[in-house]
Amino acid sequence: MASDTVLELRQVSKSFATHRAVADVSLEVPRGAFFSLLGPSGCGKTTILRMVAGFETPTSGEVWLNGECINALPPYQRNVNTVFQGYALFPHLTVQGNVEFGLKHKKGSDDTNRVSSDLVNNVLKQVRLEGKSSRRPSELSGGERQRVALARAIVLQPDVLLLDEPLSALDPQLRKQVRGELRDLQRRLGVTFLFVTHDQEEALSMSDQIAVMNAGSLEQVGTPREIYAQPRSRFVADFLGEMNWIDGIGVRPEAVTITTQGRKAFVTGVTYLGSFCRIEMKLESGEILAAQAPPGTSYNTGQAVCFTWNREDEIHL
Amino acid sequence: MAVTMLAPLAIILVYSFLTRGAYGGVEAPSTIENYTRLWDPVYAEIIFRSLWISAVATALCLGLGFPLALFIARSGARKNLYLGLVILPFWTSFLIRTYAWMFILRDTGIVNSVLQSLGLIREPLPLLYNNGAVILGLVYGFLPFMVLPLYATLERLDPSLLEAAADLGARPWDTLVRVILPLCAPGIRAGAILTFVPCLGTYLTSDLLGGSKTVLIGNLVQNQFTASRDWPFGAALSLALMAIAIGLLFTVRRRGEELL
Numbered sequence: 001m002a003s004d005t006v007l008e009l010r011q012v013s014k015s016f017a018t019h020r021a022v023a024d025v026s027l028e029v030p031r032g033a034f035f036s037l038l039g040p041s042g043c044g045k046t047t048i049l050r051m052v053a054g055f056e057t058p059t060s061g062e063v064w065l066n067g068e069c070i071n072a073l074p075p076y077q078r079n080v081n082t083v084f085q086g087y088a089l090f091p092h093l094t095v096q097g098n099v100e101f102g103l104k105h106k107k108g109s110d111d112t113n114r115v116s117s118d119l120v121n122n123v124l125k126q127v128r129l130e131g132k133s134s135r136r137p138s139e140l141s142g143g144e145r146q147r148v149a150l151a152r153a154i155v156l157q158p159d160v161l162l163l164d165e166p167l168s169a170l171d172p173q174l175r176k177q178v179r180g181e182l183r184d185l186q187r188r189l190g191v192t193f194l195f196v197t198h199d200q201e202e203a204l205s206m207s208d209q210i211a212v213m214n215a216g217s218l219e220q221v222g223t224p225r226e227i228y229a230q231p232r233s234r235f236v237a238d239f240l241g242e243m244n245w246i247d248g249i250g251v252r253p254e255a256v257t258i259t260t261q262g263r264k265a266f267v268t269g270v271t272y273l274g275s276f277c278r279i280e281m282k283l284e285s286g287e288i289l290a291a292q293a294p295p296g297t298s299y300n301t302g303q304a305v306c307f308t309w310n311r312e313d314e315i316h317l
Numbered sequence: 318m319a320v321t322m323l324a325p326l327a328i329i330l331v332y333s334f335l336t337r338g339a340y341g342g343v344e345a346p347s348t349i350e351n352y353t354r355l356w357d358p359v360y361a362e363i364i365f366r367s368l369w370i371s372a373v374a375t376a377l378c379l380g381l382g383f384p385l386a387l388f389i390a391r392s393g394a395r396k397n398l399y400l401g402l403v404i405l406p407f408w409t410s411f412l413i414r415t416y417a418w419m420f421i422l423r424d425t426g427i428v429n430s431v432l433q434s435l436g437l438i439r440e441p442l443p444l445l446y447n448n449g450a451v452i453l454g455l456v457y458g459f460l461p462f463m464v465l466p467l468y469a470t471l472e473r474l475d476p477s478l479l480e481a482a483a484d485l486g487a488r489p490w491d492t493l494v495r496v497i498l499p500l501c502a503p504g505i506r507a508g509a510i511l512t513f514v515p516c517l518g519t520y521l522t523s524d525l526l527g528g529s530k531t532v533l534i535g536n537l538v539q540n541q542f543t544a545s546r547d548w549p550f551g552a553a554l555s556l557a558l559m560a561i562a563i564g565l566l567f568t569v570r571r572r573g574e575e576l577l
Contacts, residue, residue, distance in 0.1 A: 055480055075483040088481035092499045101495070105486030152485065 006031040006192050007052065007160050012061030014047050021047040023216040024061070029160065029194060029209075034186050036195045036203040039213035040239070045196045048213075049162050052194065053082050066159055076105070081153035082162040086169060087145050089137040095148050096120060096133040102156045123155040126185065143174050150185070160192045167202060179206055200240045204228060212236045234317055243315070244289050250315035253278070256291035258299075262308035265289060267299045281305065333552035341546040351553035360537070364557070367533040370448060370523075371516035374455035375463075378512045379505065381456065382463035386504075387497075389464070390471035400468070403461050411458060415525045418454055419445060422526070446528035454522040459515055463508040470504030471497070506569050514562045534558050 007029040014022040022044040029035045037045040050056040052063055054075035062069050070078055081102070089098050103116045124130050127147040137145055146166060153161055166182070167175045183206045186193050197203050203210050204224040212219040212227060212235075220232045231237035231250075243250045258279065265281035268288075277293045291307060299305065333351050335343040354360065389399045406414060421427045424441040432438045444450060474497065482492040498505075520535030527533070534554060541551025 053480075053484055055483075075480070076486045076488055080484075082481070082484045084477055084481060086475075086477060088475065088477040090478060090481070090496060101482070101487070102485030105488075105491065156485065 004031050005029065006066060007194065008064040009048070009052075010062045010064065012048070012051060012058045012063060014044070014051060014056060015059045020216050022051070022058075025213075025216075025218050026061075027211055027218060027221060029192060032190050032192055033208040034183065034193045034195065034206055036197060036207040036210045037213060038197055038200060038203040038210050038239075039219075041198055043213040044216040045198075045213050046164055049082070049164055049194065049196050052078075052080060052160065053162055054078050054080075079156075079158055080160045080162055081156050081158040082164065083146075083149045083153050083166045085164045085166070087137075087149040089145060089148055089152075091137055094134050094136055095124070095129060095140070095151075098137070098148055099123060099133075099151050099155055101152060119155055123151045126154070126189075127151045142170050143178065146170060146178065150182075154185075154189060154191060158191065160194050163193060163195045165197055166195075167197075167199075175202075182206065204240065212239060214239070231315060231317070237315060237317065242290060246283070246287055246289060248316075250317065251309050251313055253290040254292045255309045255313035256289065256307055257309060258291055258293055258297075259306050259308050262306040264304060264306055267301055267303045267305055269301065270299050279305075281307065329552045329555060332549050333556055335549045337547045337549050341542075341548060343548050348549075351549045352557075354550060355553065355557055360554075363532055363537055364534055364561075366448075366531070367517055367535075368561070370452060370455070370531075370533065371513050374452050374459065374516045375509055375513045377452065377456045378460050378463040379509065382460055382467055382508065383501075383505075385460075386464050386467035386471050389468055390474075400465075403464050407461070412521060414458070415454055415522055418450075418457065419525060422450055422453075445526060446530060448527070448531055450526040451523050451531050451533075454526040455516045455519060458519075458522060459512045462511040462515070466507040466511060467501065467504045470501045474500055510566055510569060513565065517562060518558055 005028045009025055009027050012022060012025050013020065025044070025048065037048060039045050047056060051058050052065075054070070054073060054077075058071060062071055064070065065078065065080065090101065093101065099120045100116065103119065120133075121130070124133055127150055129144065129147055129151060132140065132144065137148065140148065146169070149166070167178055170178060179202060195203075195206065204227075207224055209221060210224055210227050211221045214235045220227060220236045222230075227236060228240050231240065231243075234245075234250075237243045237250050242253050244253060244256065263283065265283045267279060268282045269278075269280035271278040271280075272295065274295065276295055277297055277299075279291045279293050279299055281289045281291065283289060289307065293299070332343050334347045334349065336346060336348055338344045355364070385403075389396055389403070392399055419426070422444040423429070424443075424445070426444070428444060429438070429441040433441065478496055478500070479492055482496045483489075487495060518535050519533060520539045523531050523533040523536055524539075535558075538551050538554045538558070541547045541554060545551075
């Protein structure tokens with residue numbers, strides 16, 4: 001294990017009664033990184049998170065935290081904390097009570113009540129929940145609840161913070177704003193985030209590194225740029241953004257330019273999307289191609305056009 | 318519906334203010350003497366005994382019922398089987414089942430004869446006709462009334478809350494005390510009321526398992542309408558019983574609202 005690796009999975013597999021949820025996954029999470037597990041639902045990303053948290057035991061393989069194999073440790077002895085998908089806030093406790101919950105289990109907490117109350121206040125300030133400490137979860141908005149879940153976990157200063165689709169319960173407008181906030185908070189605190197999501201835009205915009213998963217296996221690990229620009233499999237290429245496949249060569253719609261010279265095609269559809277127009281074309285060979293054009297351009301269905309792209313934008317797999 | 322429920326109650330209320338007839342029944346004139354008699358130490362003692370025996374039985378039902386309900390709620394596909402077993406005794410008469418306890422507990426009963434034949438005791442243990450036997454009978458009889466509401470709340474408990482507690486460092490015992498119990502308070506209150514109130518009014522269990530030594534309010538009421546032929550006092554007693562039950566019910570409910 002490299003010295004700057006906080007979490008490592010070594011050939012971890014997990015099988016449930018009839019299916020294999022995680023198949024032979026090995027990965028290293030650098031300390032302090034915003035690390036995302038990205039994949040469609042059922043790809044095993046949440047199962048990995050649950051194995052790190054200790055709610056599931058690997059069928060085979062090892063989970064290492066801070067240079068120690070933690071396979072045998074129950075969740076309450078692992079220095080990782082989770083932000084649950086539905087937040088799982090304790091409804092009978094106030095915001096303060098929720099945030100304090102874990103502090104009471106830390107060693108020597110009996111004589112450090114003042115320290116812990118300072119700690120709680122500080123964390124509530126970090127997530128902009130000062131003044132809400134005596135509210136119940138039922139009296140909070142979705143965004144506030146999400147921040148309580150975050151505060152409750154980060155107050156314990158975990159080695160790794162596990163986040164299970166923490167934005168999926170928020171409405172889309174708020175989701176974009178919270179992305180930035182979450183990213184800033186992670187930078188500020190320097191806590192390692194293991195972030196599970198099925199939303200590629202979320203993963204691309206927030207992560208230092210992304211591990212793309214498919215059907216229980218790891219497809220590719222890399223920075224957002226690497227994953228997007230140099231996908232190593234068709235699955236990764238298709239899952240992140242959109243990809244045209246022409247003669248076995250991959251090209252993103254935004255790399256396709258509609259010109260007066262080049263290969264010929266017919267426009268089959270035009271969709272105005274505000275900042276750009278999405279043009280769908282059909283080649284003489286019958287292949288379908290999507291391109292992005294400036295919002296001001298106007299094409300008609302059935303119109304004959306030509307298109308081209310730069311060689312360096314091609315993806316060969 | 319309201320008439321059929323309220324009419325008998327109204328009759329009892331009227332009777333409780335009348336004078337006893339020589340051979341049962343009621344006569345004029347009206348009086349409040351039936352109520353002042355309740356403060357007589359003899360009766361006060363019986364009421365007090367009823368209260369503490371019911372309280373102990375309820376506490377034991379909670380102590381036994383909670384782990385049982387937790388076990389059932391977590392037993393997955395076998396849930397319905399276990400719930401069925403909890404309800405199964407209701408399919409036979411309560412009277413018969415209480416008699417069965419007499420056969421188990423009496424001097425020549427199963428427990429004593431087994432212990433004697435093993436040579437562990439020489440004289441039979443006095444298992445029957447005491448407060449302990451009554452409490453045992455009550456716990457046996459009313460345990461399902463505790464288990465079912467507890468099960469209902471435990472069943473609804475979001476499992477992710479238990480995971481969250483463990484995730485935040487709570488050991489199983491801490492999770493029980495800090496998460497499960499507080500969230501089950503409504504079920505505990507419902508179970509306590511459903512157990513305590515019928516315990517308080519019981520007469521069959523105390524009659525058969527307690528003998529003449531353990532007279533409870535229920536037996537006293539029954540006596541007034543049979544052997545003593547003092548219907549007005551019986552009516553006053555049963556209304557007092559009802560007042561105690563309703564009073565407790567409101568206290569428990571108000572306390573519950575404060576906590577929530």
